[in-house]
Structure formats: structure tokens, C-alpha cells
Amino acid sequence: MKIKVIIADDNSFIREGMKIILNTYDEFDVLDTVNDGKEAFNYCKNHDVDVALLDVRMPNMNGVEATKLIAEQTKTKPLILTTFDDDEFIIDAIKNGAKGYLLKNNDPEQIRDAIKSVYNGNTVMQDIVLEKIKSNLQDNKVIELKIDKTLFTERELDIMALIAKGQSNKEISKTLFISEGTIANYISSILGKTGLEHRTQIAIYYLTGKISR
Template identity: 60%
Template sequence: MPVRILIADDNSFIREGMKIILSSYSDFEVVATVENGAEAVEYCLAHEVDIALLDIRMPVMNGVEATRSIAEKTKTKPFILTTFDDDEYILDAIQAGARGYLLKNNEPDRIRDAIRSVVAEHRVFQDVVLDKLKTTLTQSPGAAPSTAEKPASSSIPAEETASPASVKADSDSKIDRSLFTERELEVMALIARGLSNKEISKKLYISEGTVANYITSVLNKTALEHRTQIAIYYLTGSLRSEDE
């Protein structure tokens, strides 16, 4: 059975052009083209769609809002295909449930391969998108040097066990919460919000070294390599992302 694809874009030229391109692949079937996020959600609720290709800026309902509704209410995999690589859009889209984020300036074969990867249960984020996300998470005001992630010691001191009421791990997060302590979950949640080690230490009333130790503990438990991957994991529940 071919992959059933919906295309949502308020530019009719792009909609029809993308339809022609994707329809040229024998394993793809473009089942609908719509001009806004609300129409995309409505169609996915009423029909079986494998992939919803969504632009970010659309009237009535934008791509991020459509992604959230489609991810929550249907089995369709939302995939952002846009000209916008602004940091705020990337983070919002991933948090909303986007399974992929590519820019429209990619070659058709790259878009084709990305769609196939998402169908195969991978997540696909373009290199430039991952770089911008990493910048967002590591270059926020007051960001500590990357070396701060190295543990100051091999143990995690029991500092300030009571957490501020304003800092709580997101109960809707898709990760396996049983793997982590409550403090680790709080640190992960703040990383996903783009806070630096210094900012996290102020939020939780612990030292930056202790924050680094919690991050190291999370990395060890998940086999992830850096805080950007922690953020993506916390937001999506996925321990791997395909950027090819």
C-alpha cells in the first residue's frame, strides 16, 4: 500500500508543485491538498493519512497548532516542511509532536527519503534545524560553557531536596519517567525549555556542578551524547533521530 500523504500549505503553487513531485514516486499517494492547518486536522480526523506535510505559517490554524492536534487525535505522523527555520518554530513544532522538520529548499529525493524514514518510525530533523535547536539550548542568556556539563564529581549531592513549585516535570512528556529521579526529570524539563546550567541552578537552588552531574546521569541512563539530544528526547520520547 502506498504512503498516504496530505499536503497543507497556503501557497497553491507550492501545494500543487509538491503534489506533482511526490506523486512521481510509486510508493507515495497524495490523498489531499489543503490551504490551512484547520483543514489538515479535519481531513486527518475523517480519513486515513500516513503523513501530513505541514507548512508553519498558515491562516486559520498554523502548522504548530495543526501538528499538536493531529498528533494527539489521529495516527497520522505530522511532518513540518517549511521555509522557516526560526528557533521558536523548531522548538514549538518538536514539542507539539512533529516527527520531522525539513526546509523546502531540499532536493525532492531528500524529502522523499525523509518521508520514508518517518514512515519507518524514525524522526528526521535537518542538520541546520538541529544546529539551531542546539544553539537555542546552549546559547541562551547566561549560558554556561559546554564544559560545565562535565561532572564536578562522580556523585550527586543531596542539595535542596524540595523543588520550587514553579519547576515541575511535564507529566505529558512521552519519556519513560520510571528511569529517572524527580530531580533528573526537573533538570530535563528545564533543558527542554532552553535554560542553561547556570539558569537551572538558580531555578532549583543547587550548584552548577550538581546540575552538570544530573545531566551526566541522564546521559549515562539514555546513552545520549549531549543536552540537545536530551531536549529532543524529553519533548518527543524518542532516543534517536535521523537527520539523513
């Protein structure tokens, strides 16, 4: 069974180019290409679409706004595919339900693998995107957390926040004045409570309140 995909981008050259690339892979069926987020949402609402590739900066409705509607009102999984200078939208896109955030300059094989991974229920975050998230947190931008704080102790929440900022156990030890061994125990507790497997997943969970694998 092929993965049914649509592509939303207001640049026709990029839009059609991506369609040609994806159609070279047997596992994809590119159903349509659209010009903006509103068209993408309407298409997903009226058709059976597995993954929607969304640009961020589009007229009428941008990719972040479309992501929210698609995630809330359809079964389609939104995947942001955009340019490096759209990084201010990263956290909003993730909060709105984006299942991935990739840059357009990736190799076609990486984009293919990302679509397949998102289709299979995973969340895909490129390393450079995670670095942008950490940078935003370090700039002390206000982040409205969606996690269930009642599940965790205050110390666990402190450690999760520092992990999301990209700090290592050694750096967290210096920040909180506790041993690295104690920090490792706290991280084990966090992983146990959430069912997550590693630090990157903790960072995404802390920002979005969603368990992603």
C-alpha cells in the same frame, strides 16, 4: 503499499509543486492538498492518512496548532516542512508531536527519505534545525520539560540539559567541573535508562519527553 500523504500549504505554487514532485516517486500516494491547518486536521480526521506535510505559517490554523490536533486525535504522523525564518516555531512543533522538521529548500530525495523515515516510526530533525534548538536553549528561553525526572539523578539531568545545548563532553567537563570519563559514564547511564543510542536522541528526548529513533 504506498505511503498516503497530504500536503498543507497556503501557497498554491508550493503546494502543487510538492504534489508533482512526490507523485514522481512510486512509494507515495498524494491523497489531497489543502490550504491551511484546519483543513489538514479535518482531512486527517476523516481519512486514512499516513503522513501530513505541514507548512507553519497558514491562515485559520497554523501548522503547529494543526500538528497538536493531528498527533492527539488521529493516527497521521505530522511532518513540518517550512522555511528557515520559521525557526521560532521549532520547539513548539516538536512538543506538539511533530515527527520531523525540515526546510523546504531540501533536495526532493531528502524530503522523500524523511517522509519514509517518519512513516517507519522515526523522528527526523535536520542538522540546521537541531542547531536552532540549541541556539534557543543558549538564549535561555524557558523550556517546559516533559521528561520523567524521577528516572534520572540531578547530575544526569544537568548533563542532558548541556547536551541539548550542544556542548561536547569536554565543554560539559569544564561547566560541571567533573572529568570527561565521569561524563561518559553518566551518558552511558542515560542511554541505558532510555534505550537511546546517541547524543542527538538525548537532546530530542530532553526537549520532548519522547523516545525517537
